[in-house]
Amino acid sequence: MPQLNMVQAINLALKEEMMRDPDVVILGEDVGKNGGVFRVTEGLWEQFGSERVIDTPLAESGILGISIGMAAYGLKPVAEIQFVGFTYPALDQIFSHASRIRSRSRGRYTCPLVIRTPYGGGIKAPELHEESPEALFCHMPGIKVVVPSTPYYAKGLLISSIRDPDPVLFLEATRLYRLIKEEVPEGDYTFPLGKARIVREGKNITLVAWGSMLHKVLQAVEGYDDVEVIDLMTLHPFDEETLFKSARKTGRVIIVHEAPKTCGFGAELSATLAEEAMLYLKAPILRVTGYDVVMPLPKLEDFYLPTVERIRKAMEDIIKY
Amino acid sequence: MPQLNMVQAINLALKEEMMRDPDVVILGEDVGKNGGVFRVTEGLWEQFGSERVIDTPLAESGILGISIGMAAYGLKPVAEIQFVGFTYPALDQIFSHASRIRSRSRGRYTCPLVIRTPYGGGIKAPELHEESPEALFCHMPGIKVVVPSTPYYAKGLLISSIRDPDPVLFLEATRLYRLIKEEVPEGDYTFPLGKARIVREGKNITLVAWGSMLHKVLQAVEGYDDVEVIDLMTLHPFDEETLFKSARKTGRVIIVHEAPKTCGFGAELSATLAEEAMLYLKAPILRVTGYDVVMPLPKLEDFYLPTVERIRKAMEDIIKY
Amino acid sequence: MPEKILESFEIRRLEILDPKGEVDESLMPSLSADEIKKMYELLILSRTFDQRAIDLQREGRLGTYASILGQEATQVGSAFTIKKSDWIFPSFREMGVYMTLGYPIHQLYQYWAGDERGLKAPKDLNIFPICVPIGTQMLHAAGAAMAAKYKRDPIAVITYFGDGATSEGDFHEAFNMAGVFKLPVVFICQNNHWAISLPRERQTAAKTLAQKAYAYGFEGIQLDGNDIFAVYKGTKDAIEKARRGEGPVFIECVTYRMSSHTTADDATRYRSKEEVEMWKLKDPILRLKLFMERKGLWTEPYQKEIEERSRQIIDEAVKVAESVEPPHPEDMFTYTYAKPTFRQLKQMEDF
Amino acid sequence: MPEKILESFEIRRLEILDPKGEVDESLMPSLSADEIKKMYELLILSRTFDQRAIDLQREGRLGTYASILGQEATQVGSAFTIKKSDWIFPSFREMGVYMTLGYPIHQLYQYWAGDERGLKAPKDLNIFPICVPIGTQMLHAAGAAMAAKYKRDPIAVITYFGDGATSEGDFHEAFNMAGVFKLPVVFICQNNHWAISLPRERQTAAKTLAQKAYAYGFEGIQLDGNDIFAVYKGTKDAIEKARRGEGPVFIECVTYRMSSHTTADDATRYRSKEEVEMWKLKDPILRLKLFMERKGLWTEPYQKEIEERSRQIIDEAVKVAESVEPPHPEDMFTYTYAKPTFRQLKQMEDF
């Protein structure tokens, strides 16, 4: 089995799905001849031609707007937005249309669209290139939000997302693109949306994370026994059952994310536990997150992002509590 | 003292601030001769002319984008977006610019902008006319979010918002526009941003709400003794101290909002308590909210919105717990 | 001037039928007597629908309603050329388009009464639901056109919008996509002179809206939108061009919103009686009537008959609309996703 | 054709200085020998800055950098006409504009090294920070112009953007606002033929970008952007017109991005060597040099001297930039709001 990094695993998923289903098309800025600014679509334009791997003008609302029309007509567009910060000009198309067309038309039209976009910090890039706005999308009914954390799961989750009958925001942690290689099988396999996975089992603390922060957490828990680590993978709808089960077992939950704390997705996880599992909790639910500031430029980004030290401190606090 | 409804109170605040400060200008769709679709700016165009009460083309990103430029240049624009659902096409200007220009320019440029916009349900209006997306804005550092619940506070909070050196999203509950009249003094008074108020004191349960839901809550607690009701008023930054004090006293907290539950602002309040005040809590933190669905059209909107019954049921559940 | 000239443009306007009912025979499209009568009947039906909607709204039986009064020719004339295989992306003020295409009329009333089930188009009609956020639907039209092109379907995609919509960013992005990809899409602007209280002249400084098409490398043309023959001819040419794969066209139909913006608006606050009176003289229905009278296609009894028939159709539609069971609260959850989420299932237990 | 013609347009192109260094005297703006030398020196300084930035990036001393190679004339020529009282809203590829305006050069390096303190403009210079989200800054320019107009300040507002930016919805909304309110804003597009890997012809189907202005009721003109005299004259006329309150102008400067999009890009993946070679012949600096040589304004020693001086300036700027204390983590919090929130104060305790 080939050892692939995340870029390669996603590329493979795209290629296989395009071979399987002629209705799958790719569009976005620089996705064609250039193969995408991170090379995620490399080789696809050569293989499938410019009718299926479509370089668009520089217009994010336009890209997602036409994707919605394509999806309603019967295609399965996979749109790339160059960085998640550039979904902001397209939020109206996502919030007012992609997520609502099934509802507004009472099922007559649907939007089987995947929006792929790099997210997150740690790559020393300019403004708006390191955003983590996942919570915004999780608040909007009608869209699903998926964040893979390793090449293997990226492929399985992307295939599921493409086959999903509803719009999926597929967030790819830029920092992970080339960080890890693992075995990624060729050919069809899927990983269901809405399911988390236990990466490490333990009885004392539950740590919840997704995407790139999962690896920070795994680093942080090295050398600690009996710590459970959950990779959420789908944020919306998230796997309440796995979370509850773990929280019930450990009684101590720490949530780690890159986004600013206030109204980050951690808030929903914590509130859900505070509402439905409080009885089992032995300590406050802690959040280790980005600060409530504009994501700083490279010189300060390492201070902004949750660190191994901050995660360990939370673990110590929660145990001492 | 005149008895004013919320439309009149806001109109008065605008008029007085425009008289006081020639840098205050109003812009938006239909705000001029027509006085705004809810008549909030009625009479201002006649009084201040079309240079200060500016009818713009139909372009929300444009309205907020030029407002940012005006603010940076030294004016204090008060932009009206006709309904909060129509801020979606302008989110990029809010998220990428209004909230960041101080940070990006290290204080050289600022954005003393107020975005006034009606929000919320209960008025039997078409799609996107009844949204409650306040949480989206609370997640973005650099912007403040204010939601008045009565004419008196609307005036004081709007004056504070106009004088605030940073961008403020000022959400006006459409359902409250003409629902309540109360005494609203003429002349200068302000109510500080970031401060909640205790509307009713009590020792058994804390109910937290804002805007139109505050009145649902007040209806629901009628006949219940010893229930404390907090009107949050500023959502971002919210008044942690008042919330903690009350939670510590009652040990039971219910949060009520119109927005869908998942990632609504209730999640942040709950998570904050779960993190910092759990020790004092006698019961799970409950959220009575809109459902995780697209806001339905008028025929079903009453089923979507939190009702007195749902709030009472939560109160019973939390007491029984 | 010694500088080079790189490009030059001319913006044309098409008129065929004048307010007195006279036509320019050299431009007159070929239409049979039956077709012309059918058009006329659809105009009457549209106006009957509209008046009834306003009455129902006053009685509290509909929610806020957006009248099409005065714009019937733009709507009927353009929709008249659309085939079942074409796709249509309307805005919110196109009841005449829906009716010309045969959309179930009771569903239109259902929608305006606040029931989204009214928006579910019948299987054989590719019309999108009403679009509330202004200007956004044009991109869906461009996308559908792109998909049709990819699938080699020889169809046209037609999208409607108002003069106000031309100011939104999405208008620009849709037009640009259509130009770049040479999409089979026809953009039809109902320039009814007003966007709520903003007059056309303050919506944009361009003298015509039609000229905006040249910014995207394709053709724009202005029509007299109260002249059903000009509308028919202009849209037919454009739609056929699109079906042939020769790219997009932008059609500006100049018409007038005779009533207030919606039943919640009061247009007397911001526009003059004189202007409205002046436009009454250009009424699109009157004009066609005069033409038909001259051609021997219109008589008093005919008028009575079709008015009566329209009334019956509308009565029936209202009856059906109002006899439909109200939606079940669970309906809220049914169409968020193909399958409800765990959390939704829990929430549905409230009902 | 019996239809009416409503409007007609012609799109003009201005060229003065050709690649051989010859000028069209009838169009030549009046510039003193000193001014021309100053321009040339700024071109050399810009190119020196740029080359150093690329070197520093390779050594890991800067982050990703966007080169201005080939676009110097567009930048220096246009900024040369800007006064201290004017306001400027750049995009991200305008280092030559910043330098012509006298922006502290070490701050530019500081910014590209990932330190937002580099973006704090000096008090006497009304330039906005670099704008990363494409196309969005034009609206700020329109807004500032609106404020200036309201305050009766006789200034111009100048905004820069690329060919790619013309596809964004905000471009449209900004142009429309400028037209409707007749704002004193000059829109300068650096059409460098590429938006990352997308060539200009696939960005829009319009033959020129200049013609887009007519969609908004104002004038657009195309210039040879590698011809510093055409750029100077075109922008000067436009800026003066704006200062006189006669409304906006759109200037399309046709130039070429000689290097890759940024240091993170590899342009050989998507464009031909031949194209790049062809544009080398049109180099904006070479061209001015040939002109100056002909006029006796250029000599080898002069070239050596200004190259040496530029190198010293850049050396010094790099030294200053790299000797600045790194920002304190608390800095993250300082500029979110005028005063930190309770929650921020708590979070700041981490440092």
Ligand SMILES: Cc1ncc(C[n+]2csc(CCOP(=O)(O)OP(=O)(O)O)c2C)c(N)n1
């Ligand atoms: C994005 C957005 N902004 C504002 C509104 C509120 N609104 C509804 S209709 C309208 C005016 C539309 O004018 P025009 O496009 O000319 O269409 P018309 O009403 O004349 O048919 C406005 C501002 C909206 N529906 N969507």
Ligand SMILES: Cc1ncc(C[n+]2csc(CCOP(=O)(O)OP(=O)(O)O)c2C)c(N)n1
């Ligand atoms: C809204 C947005 N989308 C995408 C990007 C990524 N991006 C940065 S520069 C660029 C191309 C810009 O092309 P152009 O406007 O021609 O300017 P140039 O790079 O040629 O100077 C893109 C797509 C961005 N910065 N902002």
Ligand SMILES: [Mg+2]
């Ligand atoms: Mg209109």
Ligand SMILES: [Mg+2]
């Ligand atoms: Mg370019």
